[in-house]
Amino acid sequence: MSGEQLLVLALLLLLGATSIAIARQTSLLAVTMLTGIFSLLGASWMLLLDAPDVAITEAAVGAGISTILMLATLAATTDRERADRPTSRLALAVVTVTGGVLVYGTLDMPVYGDVNSPSYAGAVTQAYLASANQPVPDRVDRKPGVPRGAGVLGAPPNGGEWEVFHVGIPNTVTTVLASFRGYDTMGETAVVLTAGFGVLAILAGSRRRRFTGEAADPGEQP
Amino acid sequence: MKEQAILRVVAKLLLPYILLYAFYVQWHGDFGPGGGFQAGVIFAAGVVLYTLIFGLEAAERAISPSKARAGVAFGLLLYAGVGLFGLVRGAPFLDYDALGSHGQHWGILLVEAGVGITVSSVMVTVFYAFTELVRDPE
Numbered sequence: 051m052s053g054e055q056l057l058v059l060a061l062l063l064l065l066g067a068t069s070i071a072i073a074r075q076t077s078l079l080a081v082t083m084l085t086g087i088f089s090l091l092g093a094s095w096m097l098l099l100d101a102p103d104v105a106i107t108e109a110a111v112g113a114g115i116s117t118i119l120m121l122a123t124l125a126a127t128t129d130r131e132r133a134d135r136p137t138s139r140l141a142l143a144v145v146t147v148t149g150g151v152l153v154y155g156t157l158d159m160p161v162y163g164d165v166n167s168p169s170y171a172g173a174v175t176q177a178y179l180a181s182a183n184q185p186v187p188d189r190v191d192r193k194p195g196v197p198r199g200a201g202v203l204g205a206p207p208n209g210g211e212w213e214v215f216h217v218g219i220p221n222t223v224t225t226v227l228a229s230f231r232g233y234d235t236m237g238e239t240a241v242v243l244t245a246g247f248g249v250l251a252i253l254a255g256s257r258r259r260r261f262t263g264e265a266a267d268p269g270e271q272p
Numbered sequence: 273m274k275e276q277a278i279l280r281v282v283a284k285l286l287l288p289y290i291l292l293y294a295f296y297v298q299w300h301g302d303f304g305p306g307g308g309f310q311a312g313v314i315f316a317a318g319v320v321l322y323t324l325i326f327g328l329e330a331a332e333r334a335i336s337p338s339k340a341r342a343g344v345a346f347g348l349l350l351y352a353g354v355g356l357f358g359l360v361r362g363a364p365f366l367d368y369d370a371l372g373s374h375g376q377h378w379g380i381l382l383v384e385a386g387v388g389i390t391v392s393s394v395m396v397t398v399f400y401a402f403t404e405l406v407r408d409p410e
Contacts, residue, residue: 102305106297110313115395118320122402217376219302227307228380232366236351238309239387243348246394253401 054098061095079121079129086117099162103223178230181215182222276325283325290318298388302380308387315388316395328403340396347390351383 051059068088075081089112096105160167169175217225227235297304298311323331355366363370368379 103307103310106306106310107313110310110317114317115313115320115399118324118399119402122399122406125406126402217380218374219377219380221302221304223305224301224307224380224384228383229368229376232355232368232379232383235383235387236348236355236366239348239351239390242391242394243344246344246398249398250401253405256405 058095058098061091061098065091065095076131076133077129078124078131081131082117082120082124085120086113089113089116177215178222178226181217181230182219182225183216279325283321287318287322290321291315294318294392298384299381301384302377308384308389309391312388312391312393313395315392316399319392319396320399323399323403328400328407332400335396337397337400340393340400343389343393344397345390347386347388347393349386350389351386354379354382354386 065088068084068091072081072084072088075084089108093105093109093113096102096108160169165171217229219225219229294311294315297306297314298308301307301311319331319335322334354368354371358367358370359365361370366379366383369375371378
């Protein structure tokens with residue numbers, strides 16, 4: 051077992067231990083701290099899986115901003131979980147079955163680092179990599195005579211070469227997100243905007259209620 | 273936390289590097305990991321740290337809530353504006369090649385800047401709103 055595999059194993063064990071601690075903890079302040087630790091461990095794990103973009107986001111959002119917002123929420127409400135929370139065997143069964151189905155679903159996924167997995171050697175990935183001027187992975191089952199990188203597409207029907215759309219930016223993630231999927235990313239930005247205004251609207255409503263009192267609602271007047 | 277000397281000094285030391293790292297992630301996103309979303313969140317994390325140490329009033333003097341709210345809309349408008357510019361030039365919406373030579377570079381740089389402005393503004397605005405909620409007298 052290589053050093054990196056040992057690190058991944060240790061991080062996964064720590065993630066499991068943290069989630070058990072979160073489930074057993076009744077102090078919401080401790081739960082908030084533990085979820086921050088969970089995010090930091092998750093970010094380290096994603097970095098080991100060569101996903102630095104996701105790792106930066108998880109570290110900044112999961113461990114940073116959301117922890118702060120949760121702390122602010124606790125300061126505005128309470129940091130103790132209700133002691134009389136009911137324990138349901140049905141809920142445990144549903145969670146166990148759902149978790150089992152998810153684990154079962156991962157069994158069909160390609161082995162980590164498999165060069166023939168669709169996400170690596172598929173036609174779409176090859177086109178993305180070529181447009182970012184990155185080395186295109188070769189499929190083991192490439193037919194003779196088919197140019198390298200043509201992948202599952204094979205040779206073009208008219209005997210020429212596929213035209214590669216050159217974006218010319220080395221980061222493939224940025225190429226895909228900002229150029230190929232520009233519409234998609236614009237929609238995501240709109241989602242962030244909408245979520246921000248939604249939170250503002252909810253908080254503004256709760257502030258108004260506090261100053262005027264619940265009974266100030268005209269619908270509740272006798 | 274205004275009276276904590278160590279926290280104040282350490283925060284003052286860290287803050288320039290947090291903000292500089294946010295700009296690095298923003299403008300270096302074409303070459304290294306990162307981009308507008310990550311940069312926006314890191315920038316907002318810097319503002320959050322500043323608020324925690326120096327208080328909401330000082331933070332709102334540095335980045336006023338109205339400017340942050342305007343940034344929320346401005347970022348998305350910048351993104352859509354790049355797309356509309358293509359339409360004006362007779363190209364499809366969000367076709368960066370319409371921006372001229374190195375159009376892809378400029379287009380990606382501009383829309384990532386739009387994403388960064390919107391994300392950082394949303395995070396700062398939401399954080400200000402939460403902080404005001406906590407600060408309000410019961």
